[in-house]
Amino acid sequence: MEFCKYIAYNSPVLKYLIKGGISLNGEVRVSGSKNAALPIMCATLLTKEKCVIKNIPEIDDVLSMIEILKTLGSNIKFSRGTLEIETPDIKAVKPPEDAVCHMRASILIAGPLLARKGYVDMGFPGGCILGKRPINIHTFVFKKFGAVIKNQTTRLEISARKLKGAEIILPEMSVTATENAVMSAVLADGITEIRLAATEPHIQDLCKMLNKMGAKISGIGTNILKIAGVKSLHGVNYEVCGDYLEAGTFALAGIITKGNIKINGIDTSALDILWQKLDEIGAKFKVERNSIETFPYKNSLKPTQIRTAVYPSFPTDLQAPMGVLLTQAKGVSKVFETLFEGRLGYLFELEKMGAKVEIINPHQALIIGPSHLRGCPVSSMDIRAGAAMVIAALSAKGITEISNIQYLHRGYEKLDEKLNKLGAQITKIAVGSFDFLKKKE
Known part of the structure; x- marks a missing residue:
């Protein structure tokens, strides 16, 4: 592959x-921040239009994410820290098993895929050997939006006809769960409030880019994010922190x-x-x-x-x-x-x-x-x-x-x-x- x-x-x-x-x-x-670049790359799946992202670091995790996004249907050019990405159609909702199981950040494709296609089927994400990092908090978030968890035992299979805004109190201040919640909320019907949200600089960077794409996110940098869902997002030029x-x-x-x-x-x-x-x-x-x-x-x-x-x-x-x-x-x-x-x-x-x-x-x-x-x-x-x-x-x-x-x-x-x-x-x-x-x- x-x-x-x-x-x-x-x-x-x-x-x-x-x-x-x-x-x-x-x-x-x-x-550029690795921890900002990866969710921002995933967030480009939320629009059909072209996105130009600057200050992307040329590291293995970024290169791996590029290949995951390509398998989902993204057209990508990456040169000298600038990523040009366009996903007019999502052609697959099942990313390569070997790719996702070696990178924890691969979980961040789940929110955008549910928001845009209503379905995701992926292996469990991997990454550094740091101890237990369960995905339960992610499935908790998706269920709050009205998604159905079909499998979380042997892999992660989730479906949703249409995500609906919700009040979500996170069980812990998880960075990736906050990012998935934000990316799910921006195209959901209605208002979403995320309480006990993580506030890391890379989460703030993701929210700022989404707002530049037409999202309506307030409370950036605080533990309470309020998001009014919109019908669609447009392309963007953005520089990663x-x-x-x-x-x-x-x-x-x-x-x-x-x-x-x-x-x-x-x-x-x-x-x-x-x-x-x-x-x-x-x-x-x-x-x-x-x-x-x-x-x-x-x-x-x-x-x-x-x-x-x-x-x-x-x-x-x-x-x-x-x-x-x-x-x-x-x-x-x-x-x-x-x-x-x-x-x-x-x-x-x-x-x-x-x-x-x-x-x-x-x-x-x-x-x-x-x-x-x-x-x-x-x-x-x-x-x-x-x-x-x-x-x-x-x-x-x-x-x-x-x-x-x-x-x-x-x-x-x-x-x-x-x-x-x-x-x-x-x-x-x-x-x-x-x-x-x-x-x-």
């Missing part, structure tokens, strides 16, 4: 070799390497909690409206407590990268991961590099610092754990080999190239090649 060539698990097996101990310096611009999670990753890399880097291209208010925590531990940086600049710190970093939760609390996607920085703080820091039970696995990899950690339970851990990290072979457990391993490698003494970097390719656009422009020494190699080691030692 054509789509397979774009999926990371079918790509050549690659590793990063990173020489640590080098301060990062210079400027970098973050790519910058990736605040990538910006946070670069900021943490700059601080841990005691570098001076300026990160451009985001609304920095999306990361207020990160800036607060970095200030608390004694990191040196300057925040402006659309940029963040890091500076070398002189005194020892202080320990802190990190508790992940839904936006605007500390993001789970930056918990692992922040955990790496806390290995350099003097004292005991505590990490409490409230959202996913599989997200502390990176700490075992950090231990291999010399970090001192104590796992209390699947959700809580202590990090005792400061630790002198040293290069060694480690593995990427998921997208954000992979970023954490890169940050650790940049600050470690010697050379670190990171395997399973296909996860990084799913979420970060040209991460190695961007870091190398800031002075890092990262080489991507095929498994079994040790040329880099011979040249650098």
Whole structure:
């Protein structure tokens, strides 16, 4: 199948070799937000007209979504960050099994397909190994709109003659369930009110684009969204917001390497909690409206407590990268991961590099610092754990080999190239090649 060539698990097996101990310096611009781009791409199914979406990152998840949308009938051109997409007719409601089962965001085609065709039949979505992420909240949402769940045991099969507006109180502030609810509501008959809606910047970006297409969504950025259904949506030209999670990753890399880097291209208010925590531990940086600049710190970093939760609390996607920085703080820091039970696995990899950690339970851990990290072979457990391993490698003494970097390719656009422009020494190699080691030692 054509789509397979774009999926990371079918790509050549690659590793990063990173020489640590080098301060990062210079400027970098973050790519468009992965978490905004994927739902926005799915939302283009809601109109027959052409949509032009700019600032789309060229990452594996985007390329996989392109192939899923093509199988549904979309005509797509993608070049230099600009996606041109037009779906005059939806020709299929059953996307390829291999594609959806390897990407959690594939669940986001369900709402648009129900809204436009009244039927969807798909396998269960997959993605990173982060623990249980059930689809029950999605079927709960669709039933509120009047849909009939025909199968949610072996796959997801849903039908609806016509979606009808409803008052929906979400059982939890789920990002993808909020996005599916919004995309279902914009073409539904009547008024929809979504309470306990998630408010992440990428949800706000989706709502802004839909309004530009003719939707009537109010309350954007709050936990209560009100949506008046319309008969149809039109095409749009839209630019995806910058990736605040990538910006946070670069900021943490700059601080841990005691570098001076300026990160451009985001609304920095999306990361207020990160800036607060970095200030608390004694990191040196300057925040402006659309940029963040890091500076070398002189005194020892202080320990802190990190508790992940839904936006605007500390993001789970930056918990692992922040955990790496806390290995350099003097004292005991505590990490409490409230959202996913599989997200502390990176700490075992950090231990291999010399970090001192104590796992209390699947959700809580202590990090005792400061630790002198040293290069060694480690593995990427998921997208954000992979970023954490890169940050650790940049600050470690010697050379670190990171395997399973296909996860990084799913979420970060040209991460190695961007870091190398800031002075890092990262080489991507095929498994079994040790040329880099011979040249650098």
